[in-house]
Amino acid sequence: MARFMVEGGFPLRGRVMASGAKNAVLPLMAAAVLAAGEYRLVGVPRLADVEVMAEILRRLGVKVREEREGDLRCLCLDTRTMREWRIHEFLMRGLRSSIFLLGPLLGRMGEATVSFPGGCAIGPRPVDLHLQALRALGAKLDESHGCIHAQAAALTGGEVVLSYPSVGATETAIMAAVLARGETVLRGAAREPEIVDLQNFFNGLGARIRGAGTTVIRITGVERLHSMGQHCVISDRIEAGTYLLAGAISGGEVQVDGARADHLRAFLHKLVRAGVVIRENEAGITVEGTRRLQGVTLKTGPYPGFPTDLQPQISVLAALAEGESRITETVFENRLGHWNELRKLGARVLLKDRTALVAGGQLRGAKVAADDLRGGAALILAGLAAAGETVVEGSGHIDRGYENLEGKLGSLGARIRREVDEVGKLASG
Numbered sequence: 001m002a003r004f005m006v007e008g009g010f011p012l013r014g015r016v017m018a019s020g021a022k023n024a025v026l027p028l029m030a031a032a033v034l035a036a037g038e039y040r041l042v043g044v045p046r047l048a049d050v051e052v053m054a055e056i057l058r059r060l061g062v063k064v065r066e067e068r069e070g071d072l073r074c075l076c077l078d079t080r081t082m083r084e085w086r087i088h089e090f091l092m093r094g095l096r097s098s099i100f101l102l103g104p105l106l107g108r109m110g111e112a113t114v115s116f117p118g119g120c121a122i123g124p125r126p127v128d129l130h131l132q133a134l135r136a137l138g139a140k141l142d143e144s145h146g147c148i149h150a151q152a153a154a155l156t157g158g159e160v161v162l163s164y165p166s167v168g169a170t171e172t173a174i175m176a177a178v179l180a181r182g183e184t185v186l187r188g189a190a191r192e193p194e195i196v197d198l199q200n201f202f203n204g205l206g207a208r209i210r211g212a213g214t215t216v217i218r219i220t221g222v223e224r225l226h227s228m229g230q231h232c233v234i235s236d237r238i239e240a241g242t243y244l245l246a247g248a249i250s251g252g253e254v255q256v257d258g259a260r261a262d263h264l265r266a267f268l269h270k271l272v273r274a275g276v277v278i279r280e281n282e283a284g285i286t287v288e289g290t291r292r293l294q295g296v297t298l299k300t301g302p303y304p305g306f307p308t309d310l311q312p313q314i315s316v317l318a319a320l321a322e323g324e325s326r327i328t329e330t331v332f333e334n335r336l337g338h339w340n341e342l343r344k345l346g347a348r349v350l351l352k353d354r355t356a357l358v359a360g361g362q363l364r365g366a367k368v369a370a371d372d373l374r375g376g377a378a379l380i381l382a383g384l385a386a387a388g389e390t391v392v393e394g395s396g397h398i399d400r401g402y403e404n405l406e407g408k409l410g411s412l413g414a415r416i417r418r419e420v421d422e423v424g425k426l427a428s429g
Contacts, residue, residue: 002395004406006383007415008365011252011289014412017071018240018258018284019045019403020233023309024194027171028201028233029053029077030100033062034107034175035205036080037227040067044075044233045403048396056091056098060084060105080227085109089146092116099127099168102150103176106139112150129162129169136160137176137184157182157221165190165215165302171198177219178207186217192303193234193263201231237263238309239402240285242377245313246409248276248289249320249385254412259284266306267314270296274317295323295360300331312338312378319347320385321360328355338375341368345382345390362387370394373401380405384414 020043030053032039044050054064054075063078085105092098092115105112116127131141131148136159139152157180160173170190175198177184189195191213199212205225211217240259247254248271261268261280268278268285274296277288296318300308308331318325319342329335336356339349344366348359365388370376376398383390392398395418398405406416 002418002420004380004383004392004395004398005417005419006365006380006390006392008363008384008386008388008390010250010384010413010415012247012250012254012384012409012412012414013252015255015257016243016408016412018235018243018256019043021194021197021236021238022047022049022401023167023192023236023238024197025050025233026053027100027175027194027198028231029057029075030104031175031198031201032077033057033060033079033082033101034104034178035225035227036082036108037225037229039077039079039228040230041075041077042069042230042232043072043235045236046073047401047403048399049401052091053098056087056101059088059091082108085111086113087115089115099130100171100175102130102148103134103172106134106150106152107155107176107179110151110153113147115147127168129164129166130172133160133162133169133173133186134176137173137180139176155180157184157219160184160186162186162188164188167192167195170195170217174198174202174209174212174217174219177221178202178209178225179223180219180221182221184219184221186219187215189215189217190302191215193237193260197234201229204231205229234263235260238307238374240264241267241307241310242313242381242402243408243412244271244285244287245310245317246381246384246412246414247287248274249293249317249381251289251291252412253286253288255284255286257284261285266304267310270298270306270314274321293317293321293360295321295325295358297326299328302331308332308335309374311335312374313381315339315342315356315358316378316381316385318356318358319345319349319360319363319382323360325358325360326355327358330354335374337371338378341370341375341379342382344368345386347382364388365390367391368393370397373397377402380409380416383416384409
């Protein structure tokens with residue numbers, strides 16, 4: 001019902017602020033239901049996924065209120081009124097992160113029912129590891145008719161071993177173990193900054209968690225959590241990386257305030273190899289682009305490796321760079337699908353298994369469609385660099401992870417606007 005119209009060829013210049021991290025705030029919102037109380041999250045982005053999670057919480061009985069703290073949006077969650085432990089299927093279908101509620105609901109209510117979650121079509125993302133973690137802590141699970149029903153009179157600490165460092169399964173295990181009896185040792189844990197943020201949130205409420213950011217996390221269960229708490233959400237490293245790329249590929253100079261270099265080392269290393277000038281400062285990170293970008297070779301992997309969520313966006317740099325690039329995706333098997341749309345803009349690529357072999361060149365405007373969140377962001381970046389006008393259909397995918405995208409890029413000098421058709425206007429009205 002809506003699309004982005006992008007006129008390319010204009011160097012971006014200026015400063016933009018990174019929003020709070022989508023991949024941090026969604027598990028934090030879920031974590032708040034674990035204990036009855038009032039919790040305030042500071043720096044919550046206005047995203048489609050966040051709004052869906054807020055609606056799920058309301059359906060569970062949580063009171064959700066919005067406040068402002070300067071330029072920051074805050075969500076106040078009063079979980080004392082929560083009575084429901086079942087999540088409606090149509091809400092689960094649109095938000096994969098709703099699976100995060102399974103552990104907290106089980107720990108709080110002793111019972112939970114959810115349907116299998118939806119999300120972007122970037123390849124299978126089974127919830128097996130989430131369920132494995134809950135079983136290790138004593139949960140009884142029944143999977144039937146497209147639903148997962150979990151029961152546990154009381155969860156008990158134990159050893160959880162993940163065969164893959166899944167971010168979601170790591171967070172599910174932490175949330176379930178916080179109030180479990182005894183100690184839980186989580187081995188093979190994911191190391192992403194968002195997991196450290198979740199640990200900091202819980203420890204601020206009286207939990208006893210240590211080791212987040214390493215492969216072994218130890219959680220000593222506590223009887224209760226504090227009934228009030230405030231937490232400032234970390235900045236979104238994927239959004240920050242996207243805007244840094246926008247400056248780099250446009251040949252401009254962009255400062256992203258709030259961007260943390262320690263969260264983006266593998267990504268920044270590839271930008272430097274491509275010829276982009278990087279300057280770190282107290283406020284954030286500045287990039288200075290070049291019209292003679294160099295090809296890159298990279299392989300995605302779990303943190304601290306190159307983030308899969310920035311792979312589609314850096315593909316645009318590869319499509320513009322001199323020489324050849326080689327990009328291998330190891331996390332999601334279908335996350336090279338954006339190349340089918342980039343080809344419409346003139347990108348030259350050979351896809352072989354999970355690897356894209358790219359011959360750099362020039363891009364020209366065309367009509368393309370976003371099929372997922374990060375692929376959609378890549379198409380916007382391509383439009384900024386392409387000659388002429390690019391029309392990107394499927395704005396709803398992009399709105400799941402980027403707050404006020406056209407406003408932020410417009411403040412840097414991009415010529416981008418959102419166009420809504422009559423059906424969309426009626427729906428929004």
